[in-house]
Amino acid sequence: MPRAVDCPAAEPVVKPDTVARFHGCLAAIWPDGIDREDARLGIAVSGGPDSLALLLLAHAALPGRVEAATVDHGLRRESAGEAAEVARICALQGIAHATLTVTVAPGNLQAEARAARYVALADWAEACTLAAIATAHHADDQAETLLMRLNRASGVAGLAGTRARGLVPDTGLPLLRPVLDWRRAELAHVVDDAGMVAAQDPSNANDRFDRVRIRQALAGADWLDAAAIAQSAAHIAEADAALDWMAALEWRSCVKPEPMGLKYRPQAPRAVALRVVARIVRELGNDAPRGSAIAHVFEELSAGRPASIGDLVARPNAGGWSFARAPARRARPVKA
Incomplete structure (x- = not known):
């Protein structure tokens, strides 16, 4: 001691x-x-x-x-x-x-x-x-x-x-x-x-x-x-801060509210868009998502396929990518 x-x-x-x-x-x-x-x-x-x-x-x-x-x-x-x-x-x-x-x-x-x-x-x-x-x-x-x-x-x-x-x-x-x-x-x-x-x-x-x-x-x-x-870690931290700054700019320019959630029309490179998607997921009420889960959603949407993360569903459409909560499933009636 x-x-x-x-x-x-x-x-x-x-x-x-x-x-x-x-x-x-x-x-x-x-x-x-x-x-x-x-x-x-x-x-x-x-x-x-x-x-x-x-x-x-x-x-x-x-x-x-x-x-x-x-x-x-x-x-x-x-x-x-x-x-x-x-x-x-x-x-x-x-x-x-x-x-x-x-x-x-x-x-x-x-x-x-x-x-x-x-x-x-x-x-x-x-x-x-x-x-x-x-x-x-x-x-x-x-x-x-x-x-x-x-x-x-x-x-x-x-x-x-x-x-x-x-x-x-x-x-x-x-x-x-x-x-x-x-x-x-x-x-x-x-x-x-x-x-x-x-x-x-x-x-x-x-x-x-x-x-x-x-x-x-x-x-x-x-x-x-x-x-x-x-x-080197300090230099990477500076780059990380720059990506955050760019993601905030992308958010202001490319993310708009929709009746059921948020729409994102991505314009920035992948590293920035991933941060925007992660923020969308958090803003819609989910816990901080893992990076691998965000990357999967990004890749699916980029390929024109829908994806889910937490209780959210993301769908590609003509105006960009729409994010909304998945509709609640109706309980099946119990047969007598």
Whole structure:
């Protein structure tokens, strides 16, 4: 578990140039909050080296404006102790800290844990009137994500990886990743220089997880540059944003209401039209559709054939493609 120096004024030493670099990274993604004295930043701290470094950097860059929270998923015996140690470190530094205990739903363990974590962090931020939440995603994480998604044949949106600024899921709260350009080793140095020993999650060495296998492969391939791969993800993110902009323009120009739904007269290239079709499906009341399902609908309509997705039916006609809810089936009368 993480350990801090036990002295009355245990103020970790973070090099001034490192603090200045972090301040610049944070200012680039939080221009509306960086200089506001009333804007407090919440830090998600697991106790691992990445998040502990983020806590130290944020505390040095924004003294008195940082609060921390540790989410205890209850999935490991050590987690409660690690949360308690993070609380102790925060107390030494004069940082308010909360431990958020969550229950992880069955299913995909990592996905469900992530969902529970963000719900808990959002509730905590609202209760504490925090202006934003920051997490410690870094360049190595970004490179791993890009390679994982390449291996799954993801589209542009998936390959764009993690954005430096987004929103906490299902909220309007800014979610910041100010160390996205930093390497894992650089963050570890911040912790080491402060005289701390971070917690180590054994799941990070469990090769039954795709991410761990990718991490091990990267470590064993000195010809791969993780920082360059992460930068490529950033370039893809720019392309993804451009496609979103074009899809919004296509929507305004080519999607019109119909009595039973929406009509789309596609004009843009396939990558843009797919996003418009996905938005149509969402607008007509369906959950976020999978990319493969949207691609199937697009291909069928392009070939002049009707297609269905969720409870919608899409039909080609002379004026474009019409999308509407499928008519409710009449129950057959029961024979006496």
